[in-house]
Amino acid sequence: MRKEYWAQKTIKKTASIIKKDILVTNLSGQIIASSNTKYLGQSHKAAIHSIRRNVPLEIEEEDMKFWHVDSPCIVVPFEDETDTHGAVIILGHPDDIRDYSHLLKLNAEFIVSQEKERADEHNSQLSRTQTLSYILFNQNRQIQNYNRKGILEHLGLNEALTVGLIQIDTTSKAKIKHLRKMLNNWKLPNDDIIEIMPQEYIFIFKANKNRGRTLKEIKQFIEKQHEEDTLNKTLITLGSLNTGVQGLIQSYNEAIALQKLIRSLGHFEGVHTYKEYELETLCSNISHFTPNNETSLVSNYKKLLDFGEDKYLNETVEAYFRNHGKLVKTANDLYIHRNTLNYRIKKIHDITGWDPNTIDGIVLLRIAQMLYTKSK
Missing domain, CATH: 3.30.70.270 (Reverse transcriptase/Diguanylate cyclase domain)
Structure with a gap:
């Protein structure tokens, strides 16, 4: 069962408190965890009997030979969701350890339940992460499902x-x-x-x-x-x-x-x-995936840079976007009359074919400007 981490936890949590040797078996009666390593791997006859019948056993000194054990002990099977998972064995005289046996059984059942929840949560998380990774890294596949x-x-x-x-x-x-x-x-x-x-x-x-x-x-x-x-x-x-x-x-x-x-x-x-x-x-993305579009847009924008001796249209475009297309603020920034600005905007339209007074025109002009700036 899931690498039996629950068995190791049971031993670790209890052996330091109860000063007795404690063994944990799996469903087949094999000792899979022990506070004393010499018992690891042994098949415990009494544990097999206890698990099959789902009853606790107390082994006195006179019963040791019959059960093939070297110490008196108490064997307690434990469950999780009505399924028996193994047995806890406490070595010692039954009269001395009887009070511990029930607590050890409850502790083992709690740890098994806890480990199962953690394993289920981990598997669910792993499955989810794998699916998300598949979606992200295989975007060309059919993912409608x-x-x-x-x-x-x-x-x-x-x-x-x-x-x-x-x-x-x-x-x-x-x-x-x-x-x-x-x-x-x-x-x-x-x-x-x-x-x-x-x-x-x-x-x-x-x-x-x-x-x-x-x-x-x-x-x-x-x-x-x-x-x-x-x-x-x-x-x-x-x-x-x-x-x-x-x-x-x-x-x-x-x-x-x-x-x-x-x-x-x-x-x-x-x-x-x-x-x-x-x-x-x-x-x-335009530069990376469609370089021909970039070339076309930039070359069209460059026509503005070569117009006029003082090349004022580029300055006009910069101010126009800096002021988010507000004509009065743009004119004030450039220290020109509103009518002069309207003339320049018409000239931009004539040269590039993009009308800054329309949505399509202003978007294309802005993208071309940014691509040109990037290309420099």
Whole structure:
């Protein structure tokens, strides 16, 4: 039974209190744990009899030869959920140890129950972590089967979550161990941690009223709980808050894309959320996955830079975005009349084909500007 850890615990917890030799057998009567190692592996005839009939036995000195034992003892079978698991044997005269036998039986049954619960919880957690890993690392596979209500509840995907990608930039075993301990301290019952390598982890944070229900609050929680020495070496990127299988995948992909962006900017530590860099991350993905689109957008934007002797259109675009498209503030920043600004905006439209007064035009212009800045 599960490597018989429960038997070792039973011995350890009781032998130091009761100054008698204590043996624990498995279901077949073989001694699997003992306060005296000379008994390990022996098959105990009285234990077999006691287990099969589910009755305790008291062996006096005159009965030792019949039961093939070298000491008087009491044998007590123990159960868990009506199933007998083995027997506890206390060596000594029955009159001296009778009061202990019932307590030892209860203790053994409690430990067996406790170990089973822990093993079941561990297997459930392992199964959940394996399934989440499969979903994240096999996104091209058919994963519709994981959308069933029962599976979503088991995986905790019916709750709002954000996927955090955590990397520590060190080879120090002490600091890696410290990071792992810190992550376990953050972990709530419904969270999951997937270890990619000793320096890299995926942490699936669940929204919580105490930890935070928004990305900003979760970021603040991490920064508050994070110890400064470790934070200085650790980069944490958080995807957006989502639910469901597709939401898990989306948040994970966002965390990866954001991590690449942050590193490309020369930052290797701190806590960063996708929402803070959403447009920058989008531009980074355009550069990485569709370089032809990047080339087209940047080359179109460069036309603005070459217009006019003082190349004022680039300055106009910068001010326009700095003031979030507010015309009066932009004109004031540039020390020009509103009509002059309108002329320049029309000129931008004529040169690039993108009208800053429309949603499509302003988005394309902004993305092109950011790609151009990145390319420099």
